[in-house]
Amino acid sequence: MKRFMYTSMLAVALGATACTVTDLQRTVDGVLAGTANAPLTQTEVAAGLKQALEVGISNGAGQASQTDGYYGNSLIRIPFPEDVQRVENTLRQVGLGKEVDKFVLTLNRGAEDAAKSAVPIFVNAIKQMTIQDAWGILRGDKDAATSYLRRTTSQQLYQAFNPIMVKSLEKTNATRYYADLVNQYNKIPLVQKVNPDLDDYATxxxxxxxxxxxxxxxxxxxENPIARTTELLRRVFSQQNQS
Incomplete structure (x- = not known):
């Protein structure tokens, strides 16, 4: 009896040894594929989209809040206010180009500083998202979730973010530099006086x-499965192109 049990255990051990790493990986892949192909509920879709947005805003805010997060990124760098572009041009013509550049730098430094506080504000807005448009967002454009968040929460985000941005502009002296530039510009003979709302523009x-x-x-x-860092994200976005 003992001999039989020993032989059986040996056979099992040899069988396990014969199972290669490739075989094990295939088994795991099969299980994951089965999970990924399982029908998704509306609750799972909504949760997956919220999770994707939370990951996106956390990563995005992390990038933006670094030194040169705004200033060094041509896609989001904040320029001199467009509606008073003539102010910048005139100031440069009268030899105040360095002062203009200093203002633009501090303006972007203010945005970088404010971005540190953005995550909880955005996450709170994300939590208010319903499942009504969840499937449409999932199978919509490549920025559908971001567009949805912008469309439905922009006013709320602005109201929450504006006070933080104002404090950051004051902290980096952007407000003072801008006031100095505008005052100098307004002293130039025959120019049209300006006094735009810098806080609104910067926010x-x-x-x-x-x-x-x-x-x-x-x-x-x-588009990149590696970026789907949780099982829920993998499940939801693996089916985004399925009907």
Whole structure:
């Protein structure tokens, strides 16, 4: 009896040894494929989209809040306000180009500083998302989730983000530099006086920049399986092109 049990155990051991790493991987892949192909519920789709947006905003805000996160990125760098572009041109013509450049730098530094506080504001907005448009977003354009978030939460995000942006502009002296530039410009004979709302401009541009980075992160998750860092993301986005 003992001999029989020993022989059986040996056979099992040899059988396990004969199972190669490739065989094991195939088995695991099969299990994962079965899981990925399982029908998704609306709740899972909504949860997956929220998770994707949270990953996107966390990564995007992380990039933006680094030194030169805005200033060094041509896609989101905040320029001199467009509606007073003539101010910049005139100031450069009268030899104040360095002061203009200093302002633009501090303006972007303010956005980088404010971006550090963006994540909880955006995540709170993401949590309010319903499942009504979940499937349409999943199978929509490559930035559909980001566009949905922008469309449904922009006003809320602006109201929450604006005070943070104002403090950051003051912290980096961007507000003071801009006031100095405008005052110097207004002293130039025959020019049309200006006094635009820098806080509003900077806030909107900072939010636009964050959405640009979130859209990039969403595209990664949609197109690159490696970017799907959780099982839920893998399940949801593996079926995005299925009918």
């Amino acid at each position: 909107q541009k900072a939010i636009d920049g964050l959405f640009t980075l979130v859209a990039q992160e969403e595209l990664k998750i949609r």
